Each structure stands twice: as structure tokens, then as C-alpha cells.
Amino acid sequence: MENNNKKSRRDFIRSGTRLSILLTLGAVGGIAAKHLTAEKYVWQIDPFKCTQCGRCATSCVMTPSAVKCIHAFNLCGYCDLCGGYLKPDANKRSTAAEDQLCPTAAIARKFIEEPYFEYVINEDLCIGCAKCVKGCTSFGNGSLHLQIIHKRCLNCNECSIARLCPSQAISRVKASKAYNVKGSFTKDSKV
């Protein structure tokens, strides 16, 4: 009899504690629910904040990085003397490897008509080092810029590049507007 009493008392304490834990969890959930979002968020680069430091190539958990160069063709001047394609001290304007800025030769230069050239990024070769972006932004229109390619991005809980980005250019954006491609995305349209 005494044993039974003891047992029921222990059960009572246990179920009481369980209930209070449940209430605590409910409270935590409730407070968190205030900031709940049904929208999916993904990481993306603001090309206007990016300072082309080169960490995107080295800090991503993926090798090669999920950050790639994107070409906003609408903004391109189709220059022969391309600041994003050619090294500043290039011998001649050609496709020779020693003249190219890109370390992996991921940019294909194609003649369109005199004197215009088209520049297309080979995403598989691009490592996201931003060398071309720097060249294009400082000498050209800035049509080349970095973006996180969501087919490759694992959408880590905390983006390891965002943590190290010196200009806080990487932030979470709504998945419905997953890219900040220059042209449609302007400096003023920032969220």
C-alpha cells in the first residue's frame, strides 16, 4: 500500500513536470512563431555591396564554390578591350591564356561584329574568385558580378561566406526572388 502511494506520488510529479515542460516548449514555440515565416529564405549576394575580395572562392563549404560569376548581358558594352576578360598588362587583345584575367579560363570571348565581342561565363569552370568582376567593375560597366547559384548552394544554416564577407554583402533573401541579377536588381531596389 505504502509502496503504491509512493509510486503514484512519483508519477504525479513526473506528469506535472512533463506538463510544465510541454508548456515551456509551447511558450518557446509561441514566441518564435511571432517571427515565423512561411517563405523559404536563401542566401544571396548584393552585387552593389560586394567588394570583390575573393573570399567567395575560398570560404564556401563547397569546392568549387557555389558562388559563380553571372553576366548581365543587358549591361555589357561588348567591348573589345574588356576589363573583365583581359589582364591590365595583356600583350594583345586575344584569347591567349597569358592575356586572360580569369585563372581558369572560364570566360569565352566570341566575336560578334566589328568591333564587338560577347563574353560568356562557363559556370562549370568558374570558381567565383571575382577577378573578372573587379576588372569589369573598375574599368567597365560592371555587367559581370557574383551570384550564389542555387543549384549548387546547399543553403547552409549559416552561410560560411556570409560570416567572412568583409562588406556584409551576403544576406538571406526570399526564395521567390532568389537572384539579384544586375539590371533588374538595381541599387535602389534593395530590400
Added chain:
Amino acid sequence: MKCKLMLDRYLQMKNWIKITLVFAFLMFNLAGMAQKQRFPKPEFGTGYSQPTPVTPEPRALALEYTDVVVLLIVLSLASWFAIRKRSRKGLLWLSVFTLLYFGFYRNGCICSIGSIQNVSLTLFDPGYAISITTLLFFLLPLIFTLYFGRTFCAGACPLGAMQDLLIIKPLSLPEWLRKTLGVIPYLYLTFAILFAATGTDFIICRYDPFVGIFRMDAEFHMVVLGIAFILMGMFVARPYCRFLCPYGVLLNWMSRFSKYHLSITPAACIQCKLCSDSCPFDAIDYPTDEKQSKNTKWGVNRFLVYALLIPLWIFIGGFAGSKAHTWISKANPTVYLAELLLSKPEVRNDQKNLDVQAFLSSGKSLETLVKEATVIRQKFYSGGWIAGGFIGLVIGMTLLGQVVYRKKNDYQPHKGNCFSCGRCMNFCPVKK
């Protein structure tokens, strides 16, 4: 000597003028660019069609909800296998599935362990929106554990599954070592919450030893850590779960009060001792030795002393935490940068320091940065008191736990530490 100094100063000034000029030039150019492009897009005579940049869409939201459904199913199955079906085999195959799905297919992310940080961040930073998926991944395993024990660890955690499947020859660790190492998860949890709540870092994700294996890609030191844990796990079963996992702390609490819990025997224990060797995690409590618990008077005194010491432990912990806050807060990049710029102004000329250069070119004033850093450091100060106090409480409670004797008649799983893996059930000779 003086001449040289003058020269130096002149050169420095010249440098500054140069930098200012370059800045002015850049600003001018930027202002111009906003209006029109430097090189306007040409009108093509030939029929050139312009390509569009390829922007593949991210993983669909529906698939994220699928993950929640899969988690719910796996949790239910694990609980059913552990409590009703009493099937070790079922749990084993379930953990294989979890390893493949949440581990190798989902790359170990999303996971309940990491969700602690998202929840803490959203509690302290109203600007941070938490997704439904993350909140459910945090809450569902806790609720399940509150009712069925740590079946999450047995079947639904990819990290646990990985370690569980690689146990080869588990060694039994002495109790003092288990108790001492058992404090580490509390420390890890405390720091993870502190760093997440101050918006500093997600350390659980960053130092997850197995995520590199899941995605087959990691930094060198993380690969070393992952392999070390796997090798260790062959002999010390589930080292991460027992001595590191911060989510395990929460699950431990939940499981202690769980309504149902896996039992070793389906009927009455016949005290055959067979199960005692089956548990690789030393999570089976033995029946108490009557002779050992005779000396009660001394035990009561010790209990009282240890209980009265707890407030002292809390104070010591809190005090230490608040004293250490300056040092801990340096983990925050904003605080670090502000401190660096204040203590070493010459770092402004270091072209190789990307953080400093990016800050200087951002046009943000040092004052604003310092103000931001002060706010963050203040958070670390109050956080240091709370975190330190909590660690003190944990130490006090661990010591108190050493002097509490609870009478046990049978071989029982320790409800807090048992992962509900079901190995012991196979060893029990009592069937029905």
C-alpha cells in the same frame, strides 16, 4: 634624423593625398555610373540574339515540408519500434534510412541540433525570421522525447545513426569520466546559444564533425575532426552524442520525464545480468547495492552541503562569465573590427587586411561601428552572467547528483542517457 622624419611625414602625406584623390575619382565615377553606363550597349547590325544569364531556382518549398513529414514518420516509426514492436532490427534499418536521407541526401542540413541556434536567434533578434520547417525540426523531437524517450537519437538523427552503425568494440568508461565529460554538452549548448543570440556565429553548424562527410567536402581540419570522431566512435560508442551534442542536453531533460520509455524486459526482470553487457553507452543502471546505501546520516549531510553550495556555484559561474565577456565578445566580427581599429589605427594602411579595407571603403564612420560593437558587447555582458550562472548550476547539480542514491531493484535503462537503440531488448531472455 630630423630631416628623415620630415621626409617620412611628407611621404605619408603624399600617400594620403593620393588615396584621397583616388577616392574622389572613384566617387565621381560611381556617381556618373548611376546615371548612365560607361560603355553603352551597342546596336547590333547582324542578327545577334543576346543570351540571358542562367539562374536555376532553389529547392522548392514543398520539398522542405516533405522533410518535416519524413521526420514525423521516422520519429513515429522509431517510437513504435522501441516501445511497442521492441525491434532492434527495425531501429537499425530506420537509422540506415535516416543516414541516407537526412545525412547523405540532405547533406546533414536541416538538422534538429542546429535548429537550437535559429530558435535562440529568433527569440533575441526580432529581425530574424525563422522558417516553419526549422521550428518544427526543433520542437517535434523534443515533444516525441517527452512522451517516448530519446527515440530521435535512435532512429531520426543522421549524426547518431552514423556513429551507431560504426560501433565495433565499445569500451565501458568509468563513471567519473562519464560524469565529467557529460558537462561538456552543457558548455557547448551554453556557448551555442550565447553566440547565436548575439548574432555572432552558429558554432554547432560550423564545428559539426560529420557534415563534411555527408557532403563529401570540407575544410582539412574538419575532415580530420570527422575521421577522429569516427575512429573514436568505434571504441567509445557515440562520442558526439554523449559528450558533445548540445541538443542531447535538451533531449536528456525531456527523456527523464517521458511518459513511456523503452524497457529492457517485456515482463518482470529476472535479474539475470545479461543485458548489462549489451549497452555500449553505459546507460543501464544496475540494482542498488543494499550494503552501499547503509550509511545514510553522512549522505544526508553531504546532500545538504552540496545543495547549499549550488547558489555559490551559480554566482561563481556568473561572475566568471561576466568577467570573460570582453574576451568572448571578440568572436563577434563587429566587436573584433572595432577593437582592432581602435587599438591599432595603423591597420588602416594595411592593404591586405580585407575587413579593414572593406570597412573603410563602405563609408561607415568608426563611431557608428563602435556604437554597434558596444551594444553587442553589452549583450555579451548580460549573456555572460546568464551563461556563467547556468554553467555553475550544471556543475553544482552534477556534484549533487553524485550523492543522491535512488533505490533500484532491477536493471533499468537510465532514462536520460538511454538512446533507445534497443540493443538490450535482444539480450533479455524474458519473452512475454
